[in-house]
Amino acid sequence: MLTTQRKSLILDILRRDGQVVAKRVAEDFSLSEDTIRRDLREMAAEGLLKRVHGGALPVSPDLPDFSARRAVTSDAKQRLGALAAGMVKAGQLIFLDGGTTTAEIARRLPRDIAFIVATHSPTIAAELEHHPTAEVILTGGRLYKHSMVATGAAAMSAISQLRPDIFFLGVTAAHPVHGLSTGDFEEAAIKRHIARCAVETYVLLTEEKLDLASPCPVLGIGEVSGLIVPEGIAEARLSPYRVLNGAILVA
Known part of the structure; x- marks a missing residue:
């Protein structure tokens, strides 16, 4: 599975479930947990999600005055x-x-x-x-x-x-x-x-x-x-x- 495909599926999971659990996603994708964590770090750096211990949550929107x-x-x-x-x-x-x-x-x-x-x-x-x-x-x-x-x-x-x-x-x-x-x-x-x-x-x-x-x-x-x-x-x-x-x- 390509990296872009994984990231797209991770976003789908986030929208559907409201959270991403790295261990569960790794098992579903038959990949290492380190691979999923790396994807999550990169997606967080791109502003696509918020990294938390064990996975990710949706991004909190900015609050301009x-x-x-x-x-x-x-x-x-x-x-x-x-x-x-x-x-x-x-x-x-x-x-x-x-x-x-x-x-x-x-x-x-x-x-x-x-x-x-x-x-x-x-x-x-x-x-x-x-x-x-x-x-x-x-x-x-x-x-x-x-x-x-x-x-x-x-x-x-x-x-x-x-x-x-x-x-x-x-x-x-x-x-x-x-x-x-x-x-x-x-x-x-x-x-x-x-x-x-x-x-x-x-x-x-x-x-x-x-x-x-x-x-x-x-x-x-x-x-x-x-x-x-x-x-x-x-x-x-x-x-x-x-x-x-x-x-x-x-x-």
Whole structure:
């Protein structure tokens, strides 16, 4: 078996199982464990996976600061935002997570019906400054500047008073085994809390977030009402997610 073939199969295992155990892969491929470890070291150097004792895990995505993320927009994010905004109905209370993708929802919310938008992100609230029909509730708390969202006990308490019809959740990574995750423990706790308070939770995922795992779990793939993803993602890549959650909306 060629080295490139082995590495491709190792990546397939990583996507499927969420981890690679060097000893098991060596047995399956009828190769020495040293050969597989060398492959894993090379793949880690290429940024394809994260080496751990005995094998490998998915790469944790980098976390650029909010200003850097806000400067980057994409057609995919705009389509995700438009689809999500189209789900909003008159009289609903929706909760918008922080982040650049949910900002695209705020920019595309309907302007001919009245509804309420709750958020723990001052930047999301500012997007709605001139919206003609949206009432805005901004919850307070300790500001996590990286994502520009409120966290901590005060945020938890304020959010507990709300029962959103829909929560549009943002995460940094999604994986069939490791679920939905983000890079900060306190932020992950707030996201889980909002989801528990909401009737429905939909997560918006650009393609580069799929098959990765960040350090702090939020929810399992099957624990949200649905996933909103951009068109053009291969069905083979989406199929492990469909097994866990049949409600995948394509924008």
